[in-house]
Amino acid sequence: MLRKLLKYEIKDTARVIPFFYLIAMFFAVMALVAKQLNLGWLTGTSSFILILVGIAVVIITFVVVVMRFYKNLYSNEGYLMFTLPVKPQLLLASKTIVAFTWIVISFVVAIVAICVSLYGFGVNGTMLAEIMSEFEKYGLEKVIYFLIPMILLSILYLLAQIFFSITVANRPAFYGMGAASAFLVFLATYVILQIVQSVLTIFVPFSIELNLVGNVSASLSTKNMLGSLLENINGLTPTNITIGLSGYVFVVIMICVLFYLIGRMMNRKVSLR
Amino acid sequence: MSKIIEISSLQKKYGSKTVLDNISLSFEKGTIVGLLGPNGCGKTSLIKIIAGLINDYRGKVTIDGNIPNEYTKSLISYLPEKTYLSENNKAEYALDFFEDFYADFDRKKAEEMFKQFKLDPQQKIKSMSKGMQEKVQLILVMSRKAKVYLLDEPLGGLDPASRKAMLDIILNNYSEDSLVLLSTHLINDVERIFDRVIMIGESKVLIDDTVDNIRQTTGKSVEGLFEEVFKC
Numbered sequence: 136m137l138r139k140l141l142k143y144e145i146k147d148t149a150r151v152i153p154f155f156y157l158i159a160m161f162f163a164v165m166a167l168v169a170k171q172l173n174l175g176w177l178t179g180t181s182s183f184i185l186i187l188v189g190i191a192v193v194i195i196t197f198v199v200v201v202m203r204f205y206k207n208l209y210s211n212e213g214y215l216m217f218t219l220p221v222k223p224q225l226l227l228a229s230k231t232i233v234a235f236t237w238i239v240i241s242f243v244v245a246i247v248a249i250c251v252s253l254y255g256f257g258v259n260g261t262m263l264a265e266i267m268s269e270f271e272k273y274g275l276e277k278v279i280y281f282l283i284p285m286i287l288l289s290i291l292y293l294l295a296q297i298f299f300s301i302t303v304a305n306r307p308a309f310y311g312m313g314a315a316s317a318f319l320v321f322l323a324t325y326v327i328l329q330i331v332q333s334v335l336t337i338f339v340p341f342s343i344e345l346n347l348v349g350n351v352s353a354s355l356s357t358k359n360m361l362g363s364l365l366e367n368i369n370g371l372t373p374t375n376i377t378i379g380l381s382g383y384v385f386v387v388i389m390i391c392v393l394f395y396l397i398g399r400m401m402n403r404k405v406s407l408r
Numbered sequence: 409m410s411k412i413i414e415i416s417s418l419q420k421k422y423g424s425k426t427v428l429d430n431i432s433l434s435f436e437k438g439t440i441v442g443l444l445g446p447n448g449c450g451k452t453s454l455i456k457i458i459a460g461l462i463n464d465y466r467g468k469v470t471i472d473g474n475i476p477n478e479y480t481k482s483l484i485s486y487l488p489e490k491t492y493l494s495e496n497n498k499a500e501y502a503l504d505f506f507e508d509f510y511a512d513f514d515r516k517k518a519e520e521m522f523k524q525f526k527l528d529p530q531q532k533i534k535s536m537s538k539g540m541q542e543k544v545q546l547i548l549v550m551s552r553k554a555k556v557y558l559l560d561e562p563l564g565g566l567d568p569a570s571r572k573a574m575l576d577i578i579l580n581n582y583s584e585d586s587l588v589l590l591s592t593h594l595i596n597d598v599e600r601i602f603d604r605v606i607m608i609g610e611s612k613v614l615i616d617d618t619v620d621n622i623r624q625t626t627g628k629s630v631e632g633l634f635e636e637v638f639k640c
Contacts, residue, residue: 139508139509143508147494150496211488211490211492214486214488214490214492215492215493217460217461218460218461218481218486219481219509220482220510221478221509307422307423403463407456407461407462
């Protein structure tokens with residue numbers, strides 16, 4: 136059944152999102168062709184528009200997948216979806232997988248669009264190579280391996296919070312608050328989770344320590360992040376950086392908790408209007 | 409006849425308002441049951457509970473021996489009072505969807521009914537009139553060989569000619585060993601098809617009897633009795 140749900144989820148979302156990829160592609164081609172033909176004003180204009188389109192692609196993708204989640208499950212269409220002979224958790228899984236995939240693709244499109252724009256504005260490969268060599272000088276080129284999973288985790292975390300807010304807002308207790316309820320629940324959830332995450336990141340003595348002297352080396356540590364932060368605040372030149380890891384562990388746990396709660400509410404507590 | 413739905417001591421509240429209070433009912437296969445009552449009396453809530461759309465209730469509800477779950481959903485063909493089809497899609501998309509998700513969906517039968525009612529599967533749902541949308545939904549629902557058909561106000565907002573067509577769809581496609589539970593305000597139009605009627609008011613079951621018994625004991629039609637029970 137999950138395969139069938141995924142099929143319809145992709146079909147329905149594929150009507151809008153790829154259209155914006157085509158727009159991005161159009162301006163990318165225009166910028167590249169204009170650059171080749173040395174049409175300065177056209178290169179500049181199309182590169183500028185391309186940056187805007189790149190940003191818009193990510194925002195629009197978020198809006199589309201969030202609207203789809205709400206409309207397909209909690210508006211009139213929910214009467215069909217929640218009476219399908221499938222576990223509500225499968226509905227959630229299909230929406231999350233497809234939403235996550237689209238957002239990742241959109242991020243890639245946005246990054247490519249921005250790279251083409253920068254090329255259009257005259258940033259060439261040599262400049263990028265110089266930046267990379269600076270990273271490599273300190274042994275930080277491997278940071279990218281941490282950065283990618285962190286971005287993917289953040290996307291999933293944000294999706295979990297949004298889906299959770301929409302699901303909570305569609306419980307009978309929130310009917311009186313109308314459309315604002317989902318936004319208010321999201322705001323409250325986001326602020327609370329951010330505070331908890333920050334406190335855990337700074338104060339819990341579980342961290343990764345980056346030694347900045349010589350070739351950068353990293354090791355797990357039982358220090359908390361507070362000392363490193365105070366050194367920065369006092370303007371001292373740190374010899375090492377401590378990055379609290381508890382916040383990230385909290386994020387992973389909260390993603391699981393939020394999706395579990397959404398599934399449970401979809402199964403037992405949601406009451407369609 | 410065997411019981412397909414059993415409800416005991418059902419209570420449903422919305423905040424402090426009780427819409428269903430200690431309701432116990434059972435439904436047998438092979439019957440068409442009318443669920444009647446004024447607005448807000450709990451008809452739709454009862455149907456939604458059976459369909460598995462409302463889960464926060466007290467009491468026990470079983471369908472074919474199971475509490476509402478994905479198995480019972482496979483037995484129930486549900487028509488809500490709202491249009492639940494995606495407006496941006498063509499009717500054909502809905503046919504594909506039903507065929508994919510319901511093993512008991514008879515696509516050929518649905519396509520024949522589309523032709524019979526001059527409906528174009530290539531037409532988008534949003535470009536159809538309300539009557540056409542309701543016909544499409546009813547065709548989809550009645551093209552399943554379900555054990556239970558839950559029809560919530562299938563005639564609401566339709567002109568008399570369309571109402572007759574809708575009733576024909578129900579009657580011609582209703583299988584002998586299924587239960588049809590139909591809620592409506594338009595009693596006069598559908599009274600002839602009911603085997604049994606249940607009138608709900610003030611959160612309770614006020615009347616639960618066969619149509620023949622009602623006529624014999626009260627000397628009134630179902631509509632006449634309804635007007636008497638719910639007199640303002």
